[in-house]
Amino acid sequence: MVIGWYPGHMNKARKEIIHALKKVHAVLEVVDARLPYSSENPLLHELAGNKPALKLLNKSDLADPELNQVWLKFYAEQGIPAMTVCGKNPGNLRQQVIRHFSALQASRRPPFRIMVVGIPNAGKSTLINVLAGRKIAKTGNEPAVTKGQQQIMLDDNIAILDTPGILWPKIEDQDSAYRLAVTGAIKNTAIEFEDIALFAIAFLKNRYPDALLTRYQLASVDEEPVQLLEEIGRRRGCLVRGGVDYTKTGEVLLNDLRSGKLGLLTLETPEDIPTPEPPAADDEITG
Numbered sequence: 001m002v003i004g005w006y007p008g009h010m011n012k013a014r015k016e017i018i019h020a021l022k023k024v025h026a027v028l029e030v031v032d033a034r035l036p037y038s039s040e041n042p043l044l045h046e047l048a049g050n051k052p053a054l055k056l057l058n059k060s061d062l063a064d065p066e067l068n069q070v071w072l073k074f075y076a077e078q079g080i081p082a083m084t085v086c087g088k089n090p091g092n093l094r095q096q097v098i099r100h101f102s103a104l105q106a107s108r109r110p111p112f113r114i115m116v117v118g119i120p121n122a123g124k125s126t127l128i129n130v131l132a133g134r135k136i137a138k139t140g141n142e143p144a145v146t147k148g149q150q151q152i153m154l155d156d157n158i159a160i161l162d163t164p165g166i167l168w169p170k171i172e173d174q175d176s177a178y179r180l181a182v183t184g185a186i187k188n189t190a191i192e193f194e195d196i197a198l199f200a201i202a203f204l205k206n207r208y209p210d211a212l213l214t215r216y217q218l219a220s221v222d223e224e225p226v227q228l229l230e231e232i233g234r235r236r237g238c239l240v241r242g243g244v245d246y247t248k249t250g251e252v253l254l255n256d257l258r259s260g261k262l263g264l265l266t267l268e269t270p271e272d273i274p275t276p277e278p279p280a281a282d283d284e285i286t287g
Contacts, residue, residue: 003173018047020115024161026052026101030118030127032183033057033084035267036071038176039119039185053081054100058123060084067266074270086127094131098158113151121185128152128162136162173274177214179267184258188251194229197250198256201225203267211262229253 027048032039036057047219055075060068067122075082081100085093097114098105105112110195117130118124129135132152152160171177178199180193202225204212209221216232233239233249256262 012038016232020161021047021049021051024051024115025111026046026054026104026112026114027161028054028056028097028114028116030056030058030122030124032119032122033060033063033068034184034265035176035179037270037273038173038179039117039122039151039183041117044115044117047130051102052104053207054097055080055082057082057084058087058127061088062260062264062268063085064264068268070269072261076191085127087123087130090127090130092131093127097131098154101158105157110157111153113159113161115161119180119185120187121183121201125162128160132215140284175272182254182257182267184254192247193250193254195250197229197246197253198209198225200253203226204257204262204265208263208265215262 011069027044029040029044036055040055050147057063057068057071063084072082073082083096085091101112101114114139116124116128133154136150150162152162154160154162171180177186180186180194181196182200182203201212205221205225205228212218212228212232216235218228218231218235221228229249230244232253233244233246234253236249238245238249239251257265
């Protein structure tokens with residue numbers, strides 16, 4: 001199954017972001033702490049150019065705490081400002097963001113405009129509400145809730161520009177596409193629960209076997225993913241005439257993972273970032 005999702009409104013949103021980037025001074029990028037690489041937009045650096053940026057690893061309360069620190073160290077080594085944040089318990093996020101951009105803000109005529117960008121379902125709208133100090137952006141568990149741009153004044157000097165969550169035209173790395181689908185960044189109507197659940201089980205079996213053993217009271221995880229899915233389906237009563245309902249079982253497992261019922265999980269480490277392929281050598285010219 002090849003995963004891709006680029007509905008018409010996202011193409012429109014991309015054009016709006018390109019236009020709006022010309023008017024802003026900085027970028028606040030929201031990624032999912034469970035998959036920081038896969039949930040960052042590879043087009044953002046190209047579109048934003050050299051504008052100052054701060055990366056927020058949101059939903060850190062659902063991610064593996066040890067790997068949260070691994071990712072922060074990885075970004076620090078690359079000179080990329082980053083911090084973990086939890087939309088449900090944001091602490092002094094607003095003050096931290098203002099402090100981070102304060103030096104830049106002082107050298108600009110107000111308002112200092114910061115664009116908030118992020119893929120669908122990364123929790124961007126929740127953080128917008130935290131920064132605004134009131135409910136401004138609509139939130140939800142389904143991707144593509146935000147439909148258009150809106151500007152929110154934080155104070156007399158700083159303005160936040162919200163944008164729709166967008167994916168990019170083509171997800172080249174299908175491992176990343178599957179991770180996005182596992183976390184719900186890609187709409188359920190665009191995926192097959194059974195297929196995505198089998199990918200999730202294979203991952204969990206390899207990196208978090210105790211999560212499967214504990215949640216579903218399995219005897220072991222030695223079986224193949226499809227056999228483990230069947231066992232989970234039987235234990236959860238996802239049955240149809242003739243056997244297990246794979247689709248319903250897959251939905252149960254993915255909902256458990258997304259909600260944190262399987263524990264604190266991170267779906268990738270910096271080591272999972274693909275090595276860029278070297279550019280093709282020019283054909284030798286012979287005379």
